Amino acid sequence: MATLRDMTEVENPLVTKLGGFAVLSEQDRLAVVHASRIVRSVGAHQDIISDGDRPDHVHLILAGWAARYKILPDGERQITAFLIPGDFCDLHVTILKQMDHGIGALTAVSVAEISRREMNQLCDDRPGLLRAMWWATLVDEGVLREWIVNIGRRDSYARIAHLMCELLVRMQNVGLADDGGFQLPLTQEHLADALGLTPVHVNRVLQRLKADKLIELGGRTLTILDPGGLRRAAGFDPSYLHGNKRTDR
Amino acid sequence: MATLRDMTEVENPLVTKLGGFAVLSEQDRLAVVHASRIVRSVGAHQDIISDGDRPDHVHLILAGWAARYKILPDGERQITAFLIPGDFCDLHVTILKQMDHGIGALTAVSVAEISRREMNQLCDDRPGLLRAMWWATLVDEGVLREWIVNIGRRDSYARIAHLMCELLVRMQNVGLADDGGFQLPLTQEHLADALGLTPVHVNRVLQRLKADKLIELGGRTLTILDPGGLRRAAGFDPSYLHGNKRTDR
């Protein structure tokens, strides 16, 4: 029978994600799990970190969805990233004076809080982990660039399709999705704020994606009916996610 | 009379940029200059690095303008970053298998090529530099996020104004601009590809910015006539650039 400890190890999404990139030793895995032991729960619609904060520890999402966002003077919101289990909120923000954006919980979220000191030690002691976390950081940067491309140059139909393709791969990389789909707890307003559209228009485009038999979306679950068709509609090329062993062909 | 060597030291834009963030020792400065000794010239419209490359050394822009870009299946281009003197093209790409985007020279460009090994040594020997380069990396990430906000939520007028505000600060940070303006060698098509607009529309908006006496733009030089007005029009908040001592109030 699995002990609670075993289960925590198995389910740590960061271990899953990094393990898809590099071979981690048993000690690497244990070190990550150990570092994630201090957990804070954040309710939906609460900030995990606010604009202007200077956190003294690093936050790692263990469960639930969050979003990086900025608020404009006129009150409009732009989401710059969706954070899912295994994602760091602020891996290196201690170098800067303060956060230049907020991170809000979209659902109930569990975050691990890892002290600066422990983080440094982790990187010093386990170069394999350091390298793997570097990789994760660079992938995050690639995602940012792809979002610029998505918002700047794709029409609303391809844009929404592209986001879904990306989220599918990322959810697979942490073991939270199979080929058929995953839990997507976002409202149409969240999608709109991430994609530079209005909720009304997102609604209409989602209906077209459903009518075209590319997806099903209801309750809080997204089903990908036609992965190839969705990728084609999106012009999705996953190379910017830099190959997880699990999801690469 | 200044020797060539002296001039190189004084003018190295990375030294200027990092010096705006942290106090660098004379040795730090010399180390940067020494590392930048191998220079390659790239003609306008040439790629400095192409999509799919796996460079074995790091590229640092010493003079001229370049752009990160991605080409979509339908041939459309999206620029995801403008690179100016003092900017790294690919600071950590050696961790990844290959580039997921290209970097093209917009003007004639001088790039320093710094070997992976030398880069590592630099960071190991000079923790002050390591920290300063971390800072530069985090600022680059902040810029990416701000571009998402810019394209996603600002109309074309504020969008173009915002880019100009950003470029002004960044050019000031490397000593290539005063309060009044700077050399801007971009075509209207470059601006369009960066901002998710068409060249025709960029043209019309530029005319409005001129008519409103916010800027002058002709030849290859941008003059900011009304910095306050431009910032207001853009909704520009420079905090995402994380404070250079030179340009902070």
Add this chain to the structure above:
DNA sequence: CGTTCCCTTGACACCGATCAACTCTGGTGG
């Protein structure tokens, strides 16, 4: 059983795209 999100729908407005000239400028070669 009511309240509160969230989703949905329709009519209409408008920003920015598209298409197709035309002009200007700087560089090049005769």
Add this chain to the structure above:
DNA sequence: CCACCAGAGTTGATCGGTGTCAAGGGAACG
């Protein structure tokens, strides 16, 4: 020195994708 040419900027007419506004419907939850 001038004629040409290519690349960049400019202009006008028109189109269409997405935004806006306003109202209604439905499901979850106390």
